Amino acid sequence: xxxxxxxxxxxxxxxxxxxxxxxxxxxxxxxxxxxxxxxxxxxxxxxxxxxxxxxxxxxxxxxxxxxxxxxxxxxxxxxxxxxxxxxxxxxxxxxxxxxxxxxxxxxxxxxxxxxxxxxxxxxxxxxxxxxxxxxxxxxxxxxxxxxxxxxxxxxxxxxxxxxxxxxxxxxxxxxxxxxxxxxxxxxxxxxxxxxxxxxxxxxxxxxxxxxxxxxxxxxxxxxxxxxxxxxxxxxxxxxxxxxxxxxxxxxxxxxxxxxxxxxxxxxxxxxxxxxxxxxxxxxxxxxxxxxxxxxxxxxxxxxxxxxxxxxxxxxxxxxxxxxxxxxxxxxxxxxxxxxxxxxxxxxxxxxxxxxxxxxxxxxxxxxxxxxxxxxxxxxxxxxxxxxxxxxxxxxxxxxxxxxxxxxxxxxxxxxxxxxxxxxxxxxxxxxxxxxxxxxxxxxxxxxxxxxxxxxxxxxxxxxxxxxxxxxxxxxxxxxxxxxxxxx
Ligand code: CS2
Numbered sequence: 001x002x003x004x005x006x007x008x009x010x011x012x013x014x015x016x017x018x019x020x021x022x023x024x025x026x027x028x029x030x031x032x033x034x035x036x037x038x039x040x041x042x043x044x045x046x047x048x049x050x051x052x053x054x055x056x057x058x059x060x061x062x063x064x065x066x067x068x069x070x071x072x073x074x075x076x077x078x079x080x081x082x083x084x085x086x087x088x089x090x091x092x093x094x095x096x097x098x099x100x101x102x103x104x105x106x107x108x109x110x111x112x113x114x115x116x117x118x119x120x121x122x123x124x125x126x127x128x129x130x131x132x133x134x135x136x137x138x139x140x141x142x143x144x145x146x147x148x149x150x151x152x153x154x155x156x157x158x159x160x161x162x163x164x165x166x167x168x169x170x171x172x173x174x175x176x177x178x179x180x181x182x183x184x185x186x187x188x189x190x191x192x193x194x195x196x197x198x199x200x201x202x203x204x205x206x207x208x209x210x211x212x213x214x215x216x217x218x219x220x221x222x223x224x225x226x227x228x229x230x231x232x233x234x235x236x237x238x239x240x241x242x243x244x245x246x247x248x249x250x251x252x253x254x255x256x257x258x259x260x261x262x263x264x265x266x267x268x269x270x271x272x273x274x275x276x277x278x279x280x281x282x283x284x285x286x287x288x289x290x291x292x293x294x295x296x297x298x299x300x301x302x303x304x305x306x307x308x309x310x311x312x313x314x315x316x317x318x319x320x321x322x323x324x325x326x327x328x329x330x331x332x333x334x335x336x337x338x339x340x341x342x343x344x345x346x347x348x349x350x351x352x353x354x355x356x357x358x359x360x361x362x363x364x365x366x367x368x369x370x371x372x373x374x375x376x377x378x379x380x381x382x383x384x385x386x387x388x389x390x391x392x393x394x395x396x397x398x399x400x401x402x403x404x405x406x407x408x409x410x411x412x413x414x415x416x417x418x419x420x421x422x423x424x425x426x427x428x429x430x431x432x433x434x435x436x437x438x439x440x441x442x443x444x445x446x447x448x449x450x451x452x453x454x455x456x457x458x459x460x461x462x463x464x465x466x467x468x469x470x471x472x473x474x475x476x477x478x479x480x481x482x483x484x485x486x487x
Pocket of ligand 1: 180218288289
């Protein structure tokens with residue numbers, strides 16, 4: 001840990017000028033260190049009035065109350081071998097939680113004339129999609145269909161807010177997803193329109209005509225806060241900050257410039273506005289998040305506690321780079337000026353940041369929601385092109401072994417996933433081919449056309465076997481030897 005004499009920078013703008021123009025749903029660690037921080041930095045440059053109302057829908061009402069007590073201030077500390085820096089973020093003007101403030105509070109805010117943008121960090125599962133359809137079997141969605149005025153899901157909340165906004169005869173809003181989903185804006189639009197349509201076709205039409213759902217690629221490694229991190233924050237600030245957060249210095253935000261009611265000058269804080277986010281999003285989802293998931297499952301099985309621990313292990317480090325450059329990069333269609341080797345090397349350096357305690361088990365959560373875009377989509381490209389994908393196969397097999405709830409030396413692993421019940425049923429089967437087949441039958445994870453593509457099942461079965469016999473480290477080593485060197 002660094003020495004505590006780290007200067008604390010505070011936003012230099014008039015907070016009294018801020019109005020509630022952005023609603024942020026999902027005030028978690030990532031939001032604090034990414035979209036909210038960009039807004040804070042942009043405000044400093046422009047002295048504009050884009051205040052943020054921070055909201056959570058489920059847990060975390062206490063954290064929001066703690067934020068109120070701190071006058072809306074919280075601290076972001078960036079940390080790496082190059083040193084640390086701390087910034088107090090001041091763009092939040094109010095907090096809302098339906099459990100604390102009533103179920104009208106957020107939809108009413110969405111109907112207020114000043115509001116222009118709803119930003120979202122609600123994680124993959126927050127979009128309530130199964131494939132590209134709204135998942136009508138989810139209890140939250142069923143609840144929201146029956147009780148549209150008191151919604152529980154983020155999608156239901158957005159639909160109810162937009163319903164009230166339309167009734168109030170204000171214009172449309174921008175709904176800006178900041179989650180790691182492919183074409184996150186389109187996914188969000190699909191979910192919102194599907195729910196709205198089931199309620200009122202005219203509402204759905206109004207949303208389609210007046211609201212925008214830009215796609216964005218977001219990137220910053222922000223591990224869950226640890227006690228050690230809290231202690232460092234307390235030393236830096238001289239008092240605890242229950243909403244303070246530690247993250248890496250790197251940050252990136254690439255956004256489609258399609259806003260219905262204005263936006264902050266986020267480019268002054270380093271955001272890039274482009275016409276098409278897709279290539280950047282795919283690059284990040286496959287190379288960064290794909291490698292993260294691979295390290296999460298195989299690393300957890302081999303008892304590597306953090307991503308940085310994985311990077312200390314030469315086999316895991318080489319395997320991550322191999323996955324990025326040999327198996328993920330060839331599936332991307334990037335503009336010429338993007339150097340994917342440099343991107344991969346930067347990722348390895350970021351993963352190696354030992355000041356962050358980014359636990360493999362944290363990244364391992366919600367695998368059923370992450371595997372499709374991070375690993376299975378590129379695998380489908382390999383099957384189409386006839387190119388090899390041994391590390392990707394081990395990563396997916398690693399997820400399967402991880403779900404059995406034990407590390408290679410027999411310690412317990414906790415599985416967190418919205419499909420946990422289904423996955424646990426599969427894990428009750430005896431280990432081996434029948435277990436792998438049962439998982440491959442879960443269509444929410446493995447698209448039917450992928451499962452029947454020649455080579456898919458056989459490659460996964462042998463990867464699973466290699467993992468069971470050799471363990472993660474040796475299986476990775478063997479796979480790399482068979483495939484040849486990195487570019
Ligand atoms: C991680 C991401 O937990 C995970 O699934 O892969 O949160 C990752 O740290 C961020 O996307 C980095 O931008």
